Amino acid sequence: MSWYNGSMDESLARELALLREFGFTHLDLGNGSSQLSALSSQETEELELDVLGREASACVKCRLSKSRTQVVWGVGNPHADLMFIGEAPGRDEDIKGQPFVGRAGQLLTDIIKAMKLTRDDVYIANVIKCRPPENRNPEPDELDACRPYIRRQVELIKPKVIVALGRFGLQSLTEKAYSIMAVRGSWLEYNGIKLMPTYHPAYLLRNPDAKKEVWNDMKKVMAELGMSA
Numbered sequence: 183m184s185w186y187n188g189s190m191d192e193s194l195a196r197e198l199a200l201l202r203e204f205g206f207t208h209l210d211l212g213n214g215s216s217q218l219s220a221l222s223s224q225e226t227e228e229l230e231l232d233v234l235g236r237e238a239s240a241c242v243k244c245r246l247s248k249s250r251t252q253v254v255w256g257v258g259n260p261h262a263d264l265m266f267i268g269e270a271p272g273r274d275e276d277i278k279g280q281p282f283v284g285r286a287g288q289l290l291t292d293i294i295k296a297m298k299l300t301r302d303d304v305y306i307a308n309v310i311k312c313r314p315p316e317n318r319n320p321e322p323d324e325l326d327a328c329r330p331y332i333r334r335q336v337e338l339i340k341p342k343v344i345v346a347l348g349r350f351g352l353q354s355l356t357e358k359a360y361s362i363m364a365v366r367g368s369w370l371e372y373n374g375i376k377l378m379p380t381y382h383p384a385y386l387l388r389n390p391d392a393k394k395e396v397w398n399d400m401k402k403v404m405a406e407l408g409m410s411a
């Protein structure tokens with residue numbers, strides 16, 4: 183049997199790209215096994231997430247690159263069971279380079295704490311990585327340009343549950359014209375992953391009465407993850 187079957191394994195190709203990124207110029211195959219095998223698949227995914235984030239930090243795929251201070255990639259556990267996906271960075275996020283750090287972010291942190299978790303236990307990201315000027319709504323072509331990043335983040339993190347915060351997060355991830363009012367609190371699915379749509383924390387700041395509904399949604403999420411409320 184030939185030692186080479188003519189098509190490079192996809193994960194091997196990805197690992198090679200990652201190693202090049204990390205400065206490796208050659209591989210020592212003297213003992214008959216590749217150094218690549220030293221990386222577990224989780225480590226490889228973590229590295230790829232990091233590399234992708236650094237790639238995004240220089241992204242100019244849409245006009246938002248011109249007005250941003252910095253790209254807001256995502257924070258948290260790269261192997262989280264629970265991922266929160268919001269819309270776009272605001273002013274505080276644009277300055278600090280982290281998602282959900284303003285007033286709405288504090289509210290999300292409080293929700294996470296009420297679930298007996300920390301921000302380090304979950305992963306938090308937006309569907310748009312650069313702040314739209316004056317916090318305007320993202321344009322369809324901007325959402326299209328940025329969508330591959332969030333989709334790859336989800337593929338690499340492999341959460342068991344995604345919470346979509348608000349209309350844009352939900353619609354852009356799924357590419358479906360859901361009304362958040364109509365589907366909030368009902369389980370949907372994204373690529374085989376359970377998806378819970380709920381209100382964006384910024385909406386809760388304006389409509390505090392809706393906090394009760396969001397908490398009911400989070401109780402469903404906790405039950406799905408086998409956590410007690």
Ligand code: SF4
Nearest residue numbers: 241244247311312328
């Ligand atoms: S919003 Fe997304 S696609 Fe547009 S420049 Fe920023 S990272 Fe690139």
